Amino acid sequence: MGDVNRQWVLAERPVGRAVRESDFRLQETPIPSPNSGELLIRTLYLSVAPVMRQYMLDGAGFEKPLAIGDVMRGRGVGVVVESHHPDYAVGDIVQAKLGWQQYVISDGSPWWMMYKVHQRIAPYSTAIGVLGVTGFTSYLGLVDIGEARAGDCVVVSGAAGGVGSNVGQIARNLGCSPIIGIAGTDEKCRLLTQRLGYDAAINYRSENLDQRLGELCPDGIDVFYDNVGGNTLDTALLHLARHARIVLCGRISEYLDNEEQPYTLRNYQRLHKRMARMQAFFIYELEADFPRAEAAMAQWIAEGRLTYAEDVLEGIEQMPRALMRLYEGENRGKQLVRVDAAAETYGRGGDQARA
Numbered sequence: 001m002g003d004v005n006r007q008w009v010l011a012e013r014p015v016g017r018a019v020r021e022s023d024f025r026l027q028e029t030p031i032p033s034p035n036s037g038e039l040l041i042r043t044l045y046l047s048v049a050p051v052m053r054q055y056m057l058d059g060a061g062f063e064k065p066l067a068i069g070d071v072m073r074g075r076g077v078g079v080v081v082e083s084h085h086p087d088y089a090v091g092d093i094v095q096a097k098l099g100w101q102q103y104v105i106s107d108g109s110p111w112w113m114m115y116k117v118h119q120r121i122a123p124y125s126t127a128i129g130v131l132g133v134t135g136f137t138s139y140l141g142l143v144d145i146g147e148a149r150a151g152d153c154v155v156v157s158g159a160a161g162g163v164g165s166n167v168g169q170i171a172r173n174l175g176c177s178p179i180i181g182i183a184g185t186d187e188k189c190r191l192l193t194q195r196l197g198y199d200a201a202i203n204y205r206s207e208n209l210d211q212r213l214g215e216l217c218p219d220g221i222d223v224f225y226d227n228v229g230g231n232t233l234d235t236a237l238l239h240l241a242r243h244a245r246i247v248l249c250g251r252i253s254e255y256l257d258n259e260e261q262p263y264t265l266r267n268y269q270r271l272h273k274r275m276a277r278m279q280a281f282f283i284y285e286l287e288a289d290f291p292r293a294e295a296a297m298a299q300w301i302a303e304g305r306l307t308y309a310e311d312v313l314e315g316i317e318q319m320p321r322a323l324m325r326l327y328e329g330e331n332r333g334k335q336l337v338r339v340d341a342a343a344e345t346y347g348r349g350g351d352q353a354r355a
């Protein structure tokens with residue numbers, strides 16, 4: 001990794017447009033030294049999520065806005081390489097808001113939302129994927145917000161993305177049927193049905209979504225897990241079963257729209273007709289439930305009932321590209337960047353500090 005700390009900083013705000021490479025600048029600084037009460041973390045993997053474009057604009061409501069020149073914000077998995085903090089030892093693997101950089105100093109205070117990584121059944125990358133906030137979003141969104149039950153017809157938009165790639169399998173493990181995924185290419189649709197637990201898939205770009213939902217969900221949709229919003233959500237409203245639940249997880253199709261002219265739902269009266277419920281959630285409000293979600297997901301992985309799809313780019317240079325891929329529909333499963341090529345070799349084997 002060398003003796004410098006490479007960091008991506010915000011260079012320009014993507015106002016009214018997609019993110020581009022020139023919105024970021026890669027800078028080199030010395031590796032910082034931790035003081036008393038602090039720890040130095042070396043980044044192993046960084047997560048990429050659609051909300052990061054929002055961080056570049058206004059802070060997404062729950063975070064302080066980034067200034068031009070600030071290090072880009074984001075979660076990652078890292079290894080503690082120096083510690084003057086009583087709760088952390090060298091070799092601990094942690095996941096926290098590490099930012100887009102190779103090294104970071106933390107005081108472990110609540111803002112960092114730092115968790116030790118204890119699981120050993122899967123690669124560390126999963127701590128910011130299926131066994132991290134992304135996986136908890138899939139699980140708690142479907143189970144707690146969607147109240148999915150055995151026999152429910154479940155439809156998922158953005159089904160081949162980070163969140164969606166888990167939702168179909170969770171629905172299968174709960175006994176839901178049929179489970180339908182919506183994605184943007186035929187190749188993704190094959191991934192959904194061959195590997196990710198979906199009974200059928202709809203390519204929203206080449207097929208008539210309204211017609212296909214009618215064919216595949218003749219008794220209506222009990223749970224619509226929505227990652228996309230806009231016209232996809234509007235069309236799904238036409239196919240609700242009685243007492244349907246709509247989980248508003250995300251609305252990536254609207255993120256580039258002008259906020260002054262937001263998408264307006266045409267079919268919302270269907271909620272009334274079907275006595276349906278539509279509920280949004282913010283995953284960090286459900287933090288108390290993370291251990292329950294992690295336990296369920298880890299058990300399913302151990303039993304071979306949950307596979308995880310990760311799309312991993314190599315090297316911190318790839319961070320801007322990784323974020324752009326989300327908006328271009330390039331990623332299959334959870335988009336990650338491996339920042340340290342030796343990531344999986346740290347902290348393993350007899351490291352009692354992590355047990």
Ligand SMILES: NC(=O)c1ccc[n+]([C@@H]2O[C@H](COP(=O)([O-])OP(=O)(O)OC[C@H]3O[C@@H](n4cnc5c(N)ncnc54)[C@H](OP(=O)(O)O)[C@@H]3O)[C@@H](O)[C@H]2O)c1
Binds near residue numbers: 158
């Ligand atoms: N509520 C919460 O607390 C919470 C937490 C985490 C994430 N989220 C939200 O959940 C959603 C999924 O997050 P993720 O991290 O798993 O991202 P993701 O689904 O991996 O996002 C990328 C995918 O979105 C699809 N997409 C991009 N532009 C689109 C468009 N204009 N119309 C339709 N689909 C489009 C693409 O797939 P296709 O090729 O299929 O189009 C792309 O591969 C996002 O909306 C995110 O903001 C919410």
